[in-house]
Amino acid sequence: MLEVEGLRAWASGQQRLRGVSFPLAEYDSLAMLGASGSGKSLTARGILGLPPRGVRYDGTVLFQGQNLLAMPAKQLSALHGKALSMIFQEPSTALNPVMRIGDQIAEPLTIHTKLSNQEQRRRVVELLDKTGLTAAGVGPKRFPHELSGGQRQRVAVAIALALSPALVIADEPTSALDAVSAAMVLDLLFELAAEVGTAVIIITHDIDVARRARQTLVLSEGNVAELGPTRSVLTAPKSEPAALLVAGAALTLPSRERQAGKMVLSAERITVARGGAHVVREASFAIRAGERLALVGRSGSGKTSLSRAIVGLLPMSGRVTLSGKPVVPTSPVLRRAVQMVFQDPVTSFNPRHNIGQIVTEPLFGTQMAKKERLARADTLLAQVGLPGVLERKPHEFSGGQRQRIAIARALVASPRVLIADEAVSALDAALRAEVIALLDELTRVEHIALVFIAHDLSLVRHLADRVLVMDAGRIVEAGATETVFARPQASETKALLAAGDRHQRGSNGALERGGHHYSVWS
Numbered sequence: 001m002l003e004v005e006g007l008r009a010w011a012s013g014q015q016r017l018r019g020v021s022f023p024l025a026e027y028d029s030l031a032m033l034g035a036s037g038s039g040k041s042l043t044a045r046g047i048l049g050l051p052p053r054g055v056r057y058d059g060t061v062l063f064q065g066q067n068l069l070a071m072p073a074k075q076l077s078a079l080h081g082k083a084l085s086m087i088f089q090e091p092s093t094a095l096n097p098v099m100r101i102g103d104q105i106a107e108p109l110t111i112h113t114k115l116s117n118q119e120q121r122r123r124v125v126e127l128l129d130k131t132g133l134t135a136a137g138v139g140p141k142r143f144p145h146e147l148s149g150g151q152r153q154r155v156a157v158a159i160a161l162a163l164s165p166a167l168v169i170a171d172e173p174t175s176a177l178d179a180v181s182a183a184m185v186l187d188l189l190f191e192l193a194a195e196v197g198t199a200v201i202i203i204t205h206d207i208d209v210a211r212r213a214r215q216t217l218v219l220s221e222g223n224v225a226e227l228g229p230t231r232s233v234l235t236a237p238k239s240e241p242a243a244l245l246v247a248g249a250a251l252t253l254p255s256r257e258r259q260a261g262k263m264v265l266s267a268e269r270i271t272v273a274r275g276g277a278h279v280v281r282e283a284s285f286a287i288r289a290g291e292r293l294a295l296v297g298r299s300g301s302g303k304t305s306l307s308r309a310i311v312g313l314l315p316m317s318g319r320v321t322l323s324g325k326p327v328v329p330t331s332p333v334l335r336r337a338v339q340m341v342f343q344d345p346v347t348s349f350n351p352r353h354n355i356g357q358i359v360t361e362p363l364f365g366t367q368m369a370k371k372e373r374l375a376r377a378d379t380l381l382a383q384v385g386l387p388g389v390l391e392r393k394p395h396e397f398s399g400g401q402r403q404r405i406a407i408a409r410a411l412v413a414s415p416r417v418l419i420a421d422e423a424v425s426a427l428d429a430a431l432r433a434e435v436i437a438l439l440d441e442l443t444r445v446e447h448i449a450l451v452f453i454a455h456d457l458s459l460v461r462h463l464a465d466r467v468l469v470m471d472a473g474r475i476v477e478a479g480a481t482e483t484v485f486a487r488p489q490a491s492e493t494k495a496l497l498a499a500g501d502r503h504q505r506g507s508n509g510a511l512e513r514g515g516h517h518y519s520v521w522s
Contacts (some may be wrong), residue, residue: 001026001199002167003287007046008057009039009222012396018222019059020194020467024215027193029200031210031230033245034219035428036400041089043219044169047201048084049076053395070506081108085160089171089203089399091152093345101155102128102140108162109518125160132184136300140260141424146275148344149178149422150299157185164196171203172399175425178298178455186212205400207234207246217337218242244489248429260294261289264449265310265338265417270318271310272473279305280316281473287417294481296496299472303453304343304454306470307419311340322416336362339415341423343453345406349394355381355405356390362413374414380408383438385431400427407435411442418442420452424459436463441458457500461485469493 002024009017017039024030032040048055049068061068067074072353088094096104105127106120115123121140128134130156144152152231153173160168170189175180189457192210193200197203204210216233218226224232237243266286272279280302287293295303309316312329320327320334327334339362342348348359359377360370368376378390384404407423424432436459442448456461459483460467467484469477471492477484488494 001028001064001458002047004043005060005062007057007061009042009046009051009055009057011052011055016055016222017057018219020219020222020224021147022047022215022224022227023216024167024199024201025200027217029190029193029202029213032201032203032212032219033205033207033210033216034241035245035435036205036218036227036404036431038197038241039222040219041171041398042222044086044171044201044203048080048086048169049073050086058230063195069166078112078247081165082112082168085163085165085168087156087168087170087173088151089175090344090361091149091156091483092144092347094156097144100143101138101147105140105155105158105162108159112163124158125161125208128160130161130188131155132181133158136298136401138300138493148300148304150181151175151230153435154181154185154299157188161188161503165244167199167201169201169203172205174204174209175422178296179457179496181299182209182455183499205216206431210234211295218245219364222323230294232294239419240287245429248433261291261447263287264289264322266321267306267310268319268321270306270309270316270320272305272314272316274305274314279473279480280309280357281472282320283470283475285468287449287451287476289416289449290443292443292450292452292465294461294464294467295451295470296455296460296467297492298496301470302473303317304421305473307421307451307453311335311338311419332365336413337415338417338419339410339413340419341410341421343404343425345402345420346394346399348406349402351394354391357407358394359390359412366413375414377408378521381405384408385434393463401430403427404431404435407438414446415448419447420450422455423455425455437484439463457485457497469496 003022007017007020014038019507020234034040045051051057057069084227088303102124105124109115109120109123124140133151133154136151138147138151156215157173173185177185189200202209202213210216211230215232217224218239218241225241226239233242236245252283263286267284270280271282297303305314308314310320310329318331319408322334322337356374360373363373366412374390381387381389384407386401386404412419424435427435439450464481466482468475469490469492477490477493484493488497
């Protein structure tokens with residue numbers, strides 16, 4: 001069905017893809033692995049004929065016998081959404097902010113079919129049900145800004161699957177999802193492949209997600225480092241890049257044993273209302289200097305809304321204190337003391353600014369000279385694996401690289417509290433380990449208090465001192481990490497732990513539809 005031959009790409013005078021080649025059949029699935037910036041998303045966009053700004057492709061991409069790279073734009077556009085679909089890594093930039101999500105899911109139905117309005121509405125409701133959004137209280141009349149990052153990702157999945165296309169390319173489709181939602185989305189993708197012959201390409205950093213695919217392609221610096229059956233690639237890799245990725249998946253995490261300091265931040269009875277509904281309900285917690293507090297829960301449970309309210313980005317009721325003194329969330333004192341790494345970094349960057357301007361922004365208004373500000377930014381960027389990039393623009397970086405830039409920006413002002421919203425979910429295993437080591441050093445040596453929102457329960461288990469579990473805007477369980485994981489009390493905590501265990505094990509068995517056999521393995 002798909003034959004990619006010698007796909008090459010150039011950007012900013014440099015060759016970014018160096019002859020990527022692979023086949024894909026109907027009912028087949030391919031996991032695309034590689035370090036951040038290795039060319040995964042660039043390959044996907046080349047296949048679909050959606051080049052990023054300033055990128056030029058050549059080579060051959062045969063889809064059902066037709067070369068997509070040589071196809072006229074109008075003919076190619078007729079395939080998008082109908083035969084070819086993509087789930088983008090950053091759903092906030094893929095969704096129209098002024099359209100209701102029901103209209104956006106229905107859009108490919110309007111363009112490519114003659115379904116009546118009633119039939120379209122029925123299909124929209126079906127897709128909302130399949131992606132778990134109806135169960136989460138998300139209806140077709142909601143706008144993207146009213147949803148959590150994980151819920152927006154599920155809307156993007158619904159749009160991509162609306163017409164059961166021949167090929168779906170999913171770029172990190174589960175990085176913003178909790179374990180329950182991730183399992184639901186992956187099951188939906190692979191069940192679709194079995195039922196209607198859709199081929200699936202999954203771009204991922206998660207080895208557990210890659211195990212769901214039949215084949216695995218490993219990219220390194222724009223080259224194909226390895227291609228083969230997933231079982232072979234992940235258990236006996238033949239190339240060094242593949243071996244490093246597999247080895248990096250067995251992450252060695254730092255010890256939690258150390259002395260926490262004085263109370264630095266407390267939030268009391270925080271309540272947030274959005275769209276006429278309460279998304280956070282009387283949530284309270286406190287954190288000490290050097291402590292690591294994990295905030296977990298399903299997508300839409302209120303984790304991000306709680307953290308945004310504390311830093312003054314959402315209106316709220318309740319009280320916030322810094323070192324025992326009440327503060328207004330919009331006060332400059334709190335803004336400098338508490339910094340946040342956002343889940344969707346691209347939406348928090350000014351696209352016209354270079355990286356130096358973006359990272360040093362929290363230092364404006366200080367007595368530090370421009371030269372000193374840039375030197376500090378360069379040092380922090382080097383610590384997160386991006387040296388010498390001060391003059392470049394955000395669009396020149398991959399999603400994982402933009403996430404590292406966001407981390408450097410949050411650290412540049414030497415905050416006392418760092419709130420990290422899925423700060424490592426978009427990173428490959430090796431860089432993830434480096435960033436976690438950096439966060440570990442900041443809490444141990446600099447005594448920064450770390451509040452981190454995460455869906456990766458294995459990371460939470462090893463990194464967090466304490467855990468807060470949220471459900472429907474409330475904190476339903478709180479306690480020491482060992483206690484919560486060993487003896488969970490709330491039903492929501494038990495469900496999250498069970499789903500996390502299932503995700504790590506992968507899926508066993510096979511799916512059979514229409515005489516075709518489609519296997520996945522653990």
